[in-house]
Structures are given as C-alpha cells and as structure tokens.
Amino acid sequence: MSLKFLFVLTLITLSASDGYCYKILGVFPFPGISHNILSSKLMKGLLEAGHDVTMVGSLPIKDVPKGGKYNEIIIDGIVKHFQTTMSSMNMFDMEKEGFLKLLVTMSENFNTFLGLTFTDPKVQQLIHSGEKFDAVIVEQFSNDALKVFAHIFDCHLIILSSIGPNSWVNDLVGNPSPVSYAAHFTVGDFSKDLSIYNRGKNMLIYIGDYLLSNLYLLRKQDAIIRQYFPDAPPFMDLYTNVSLVLLNSHTSLYPALPVVPNMVEIGGYFIDPPKELPKDLKDILDNSPEGVIYFSLGSNLKSKDLPLERREFILRVLGKLKEKVLCKFEEDLPDRPKNVLIRKWLPQQDVLAHPNIKLFITHGGLLSTTETIYHGVPILAIPVFGDQNANADRAVAGGYGLKLEYLSPDFTEENLEKKLNELLHNPQYRNNVKSKQKVYHDRPEKPMKTAVYWIEYAIRHKGAPHLRVAGAKLPWYKYYMVDVLAVILLALLVVYKTGKCVVQKLFGKIKQTVSSEKKKN
Numbered sequence: 181m182s183l184k185f186l187f188v189l190t191l192i193t194l195s196a197s198d199g200y201c202y203k204i205l206g207v208f209p210f211p212g213i214s215h216n217i218l219s220s221k222l223m224k225g226l227l228e229a230g231h232d233v234t235m236v237g238s239l240p241i242k243d244v245p246k247g248g249k250y251n252e253i254i255i256d257g258i259v260k261h262f263q264t265t266m267s268s269m270n271m272f273d274m275e276k277e278g279f280l281k282l283l284v285t286m287s288e289n290f291n292t293f294l295g296l297t298f299t300d301p302k303v304q305q306l307i308h309s310g311e312k313f314d315a316v317i318v319e320q321f322s323n324d325a326l327k328v329f330a331h332i333f334d335c336h337l338i339i340l341s342s343i344g345p346n347s348w349v350n351d352l353v354g355n356p357s358p359v360s361y362a363a364h365f366t367v368g369d370f371s372k373d374l375s376i377y378n379r380g381k382n383m384l385i386y387i388g389d390y391l392l393s394n395l396y397l398l399r400k401q402d403a404i405i406r407q408y409f410p411d412a413p414p415f416m417d418l419y420t421n422v423s424l425v426l427l428n429s430h431t432s433l434y435p436a437l438p439v440v441p442n443m444v445e446i447g448g449y450f451i452d453p454p455k456e457l458p459k460d461l462k463d464i465l466d467n468s469p470e471g472v473i474y475f476s477l478g479s480n481l482k483s484k485d486l487p488l489e490r491r492e493f494i495l496r497v498l499g500k501l502k503e504k505v506l507c508k509f510e511e512d513l514p515d516r517p518k519n520v521l522i523r524k525w526l527p528q529q530d531v532l533a534h535p536n537i538k539l540f541i542t543h544g545g546l547l548s549t550t551e552t553i554y555h556g557v558p559i560l561a562i563p564v565f566g567d568q569n570a571n572a573d574r575a576v577a578g579g580y581g582l583k584l585e586y587l588s589p590d591f592t593e594e595n596l597e598k599k600l601n602e603l604l605h606n607p608q609y610r611n612n613v614k615s616k617q618k619v620y621h622d623r624p625e626k627p628m629k630t631a632v633y634w635i636e637y638a639i640r641h642k643g644a645p646h647l648r649v650a651g652a653k654l655p656w657y658k659y660y661m662v663d664v665l666a667v668i669l670l671a672l673l674v675v676y677k678t679g680k681c682v683v684q685k686l687f688g689k690i691k692q693t694v695s696s697e698k699k700k701n
C-alpha cells in the first residue's frame with residue numbers, strides 16, 4: 181500500500197472532517213439528562229472527526245472516542261444544586277404552575293448555574309490560561325450570559341438548539357417566524373387548524389414570551405455578564421454575534437418552517453445505529469410474534485411519583501392486552517399482570533429497533549419522539565410538562581400517535597383503554613410513522629456529518645458573516661417595518677387633513693356665494 185493511498189484512506193475515515201484540527205470549546209452547565217445526551221454526542225462527533233475538544237460542563241462524558249484531544253472541566257456544585265432543587269419538586273406537579281411562572285423559576289435556577297460556572301476556579305484558570313479556541317458551542321437554554329465566552333476567547337459563537345426554530349434562537353439570527361403558522365414551542369402544532377383562535381393564541385404567547393425576555397430575563401443575563409466581566413462589550417453585540425445555529429430538528433419531525441442560511445438542521449444526530457440486544461431481552465422480543473409494547477416515562481419522571489390509583493388502573497388496562505408490555509420502572513411491582521415485564525433500565529434504541537415492537541407508550545420527550553420516528557414505531561404520548569405536550573400534538577397532527585395528557589381529567593382508565601385499542605388495531609398510525617421514518621432517513625448524509633461540516637465551515641470562513649441576514653441586527657420596529665408604516669400613516673393623515681381643510685374652505689366659499697346670491701335676489 182503506497183503512502184499516498186494510506187493518506188487518502190485516513191482522510192476518508194475522517195471523512196466528516198476537512199482535515200484540519202480545530203480547537204473547540206463546549207460550555208454546557210445544565211445537568212438535565214437529555215440535554216447532556218445532546219451536548220455530549222456533539223462533542224463526541226467532533227472528537228471523532230479529529231478536533232480537539234474542551235468541555236466545560238456538569239456531567240462527565242462517558243466513553244470518550246478516539247480522535248482529537250479531549251479536555252474536561254466539571255463545574256463544582258451544579259449537580260448538587262440541581263438535585264436539591266429538583267428533589268424538592270415533583271415533576272408531575274410542575275406544569276400546574278403555568279408557563280410564564282415556569283420560565284421565570286427555570287431561569288432563576290439557571291442563573292445559579294451561570295454564577296457557579298463563571299466563578300469555578302478551574303474555569304477561571306482556563307479563562308486566564310491564554311488558551312485559544314476556534315469556536316465555542318453553547319446550548320441555547322436560558323443562559324445567554326454564556327455567550328460572553330466567544331468574547332473572552334475571541335472565537336466564533338455556535339449555538340446548539342435542542343428543538344427546531346423557536347423564539348429563543350430566531351432572535352439571534354433574525355430568522356423569520358410568522359406567528360400565523362409557526363407554533364411557539366410551548367404550543368402544539370396547529371398547522372391543520374389555522375383558525376383565528378389558534379393564530380391569536382399563538383400570537384399572544386409570542387408577545388408574552390418576547391416581553392418577558394426583553395424586559396426581564398435578558399436584562400438579568402446582561403447584569404450577570406457585567407457582574408463577572410465588567411469590560412465585556414454591550415450585551416446585544418454578544419447576543420447577535422452568532423455564526424451558526426444547529427437545530428436538532430428535521431422536516432420528518434417538525435412541520436416545515438423557514439430557516440435563515442446560518443441555521444442548519446441536524447435533527448436526530450444523537451441517535452446511534454441500533455446494537456444487538458442483551459440475550460434475555462432479545463429472547464423475549466424474538467419470541468413474541470403477537471407483538472410487544474414498550475412503556476417508558478423517560479429519565480426525569482419517576483414512576484414512583486405516579487399516584488397509586490393511577491398506577492393500578494394503568495396496570496389493569498395493560499393486563500387486558502394480548503401483547504407483552506416491556507416497562508421501564510424504577511421498582512418492581514408485586515401486583516403486576518403476567519404480560520407486563522418490568523426492568524429498571526432498558527436500551528431504548530435497541531428495543532425500539534426490534535420488528536416485534538408495536539407501540540411505544542412515552543412521556544413524549546424530544547429524544548423519545550425522535551427515536552420513535554427513526555425506528556418507525558407509533559406512540560401513545562402521556563405528556564406532563566415542558567415541551568412534551570407540543571411533541572405529543574405533533575405526533576397527533578402527524579397521524580403517528582395519540583395523546584392522553586397526564587394532568588387532564590381525560591386521563592382515565594376508559595380513555596387509556598380506548599386509545600390503546602385504537603392504536604393497536606387501526607393500521608393508519610403505523611403506516612404514517614413508517615412514511616415519516618422514510619423521510620427521516622432520506623438525507624444526503626448522516627446528520628452528525630452535517631453538524632461537523634457546518635461547524636468546520638463556520639470556522640473556515642471566519643464566522644461566516646456572509647450567511648447572516650441583515651435583519652439579525654434590526655430592532656423589532658425596523659424588522660417589522662413599523663417605522664415605515666408609521667411614516668406612511670402619517671403621510672396619509674396629512675393628506676387627509678389638508679384635503680379635508682381644502683374641501684371645507686372651497687365648499688364654505690361656494691356656500692357663501694350661493695347664500696349671498698340668494699340674499700341679493
């Protein structure tokens with residue numbers, strides 16, 4: 181084998197990469213499990229492509245792949261703070277608080293994470309080490325003060341968004357987001373029913389979000405930057421100095437929406453191809469030609485938080501099915517029916533990949549609803565909080581699932597049974613999810629490769645200013661032409677007023693002449 185050939189071969193194996201080794205910093209202080217899956221997968225993808233990665237975060241990355249150099253800085257105290265705040269909250273009760281209150285509570289917790297990040301001695305050491313980076317990647321999640329890292333290291337800012345185009349990232353890059361059909365991320369997909377009510381509700385939520393962000397949350401972020409980095413440039417300059425937004429979305433997962441050129445969809449990049457199942461699970465699944473239902477409420481919701489009465493009727497309904505039910509529960513239940521199998525942990529991807537899986541009963545988390553499309557399995561979504569309801573609505577609108585809201589009075593034994601039977605016996609759900617699955621996989625390259633390509637692209641082209649739309653820097657009244665409309669309205673008003681005046685004067689004269697003529701006669 182000639183040396184040249186070997187060289188070419190190496191390039192092909194590193195084919196996601198442009199051959200240069202860049203130095204990339206990832207800052208991901210939020211300790212939520214699904215968010216960490218998203219960030220660590222991206223870091224691993226960059227390492228595999230041969231780049232040097234430094235990760236500042238709250239949880240260590242497991243199974244660091246071979247490739248570039250990896251340096252990890254774990255911020256002290258975040259996980260502990262998170263666990264104490266989380267354990268005092270019951271996730272099933274959180275949604276009752278209301279959307280705006282939830283955003284404020286969330287952001288207050290996150291501000292503590294920001295303080296812990298900026299003051300951590302290891303982070304301070306990194307800041308003062310003179311170390312250079314080509315780009316910094318942060319997740320957009322109520323943590324805008326982190327954008328200051330791009331200024332500190334004088335490098336390009338890349339944003340990772342765990343969902344599709346949304347109000348938090350649209351404003352960074354001037355992405356158009358017509359409120360008439362672009363559902364706010366807390367509102368379910370209403371593209372099938374663009375009634376005045378749905379559009380109006382959507383608009384009001386956008387306005388509420390905008391006001392809350394701009395009058396309170398972003399000012400707080402600015403104050404945090406001033407507190408720790410008094411010499412940083414004005415907040416708005418940092419906020420919109422974004423080279424690239426990576427969106428964990430795809431047209432197979434979300435309704436079609438506009439994206440500006442520096443927004444790139446990499447939906448599902450975190451999913452690995454399925455692996456072989458452990459022997460016992462494989463035996464169960466292989467030997468269940470009648471089909472298996474997979475039941476998991478995700479990593480945040482503890483099944484022990486389910487009230488006893490609900491747990492009992494769920495088990496009663498599942499017990500009546502002819503299919504086996506594979507449940508992820510933290511504890512075994514002594515009174516479980518014979519067809520219900522319980523495990524503390526299950527390799528979700530590999531289970532969903534099995535051809536005998538007929539249905540997935542899920543809380544409707546983003547990772548789960550993506551994986552279900554990857555593997556082509558219809559769902560019954562039981563959403564509780566956050567984006568789960570919107571994800572469930574998308575499944576319903578996409579015809580590949582039904583939803584039963586955990587907190588609604590509809591969550592009854594009869595409804596659970598009815599929805600399960602509909603999903604198991606009407607083939608339309610399976611057909612729809614299979615066609616979504618086809619759309620999901622029909623891309624020119626794997627989404628991780630797309631992600632690596634565009635990160636390198638942004639660095640190669642010095643922040644890719646040519647991809648930015650001019651609108652990103654415009655204040656809202658210019659973006660929406662309010663100033664121009666105001667001038668036009670003013671001009672019309674002036675024309676109308678002068679016109680009216682002239683007409684009155686003229687008529688006044690005519691009247692006068694007429695009446696004086698009359699008098700003469």
Ligand SMILES: *[C@@H]1O[C@H](CO)[C@@H](O)[C@H](O)[C@H]1NC(C)=O
Nearest residue numbers: 331335336413417418421643
């Ligand atoms: C904006 O980002 C570029 C790199 O893309 C950087 O050189 C510049 O200093 C940044 N501007 C501000 C105000 O942070």
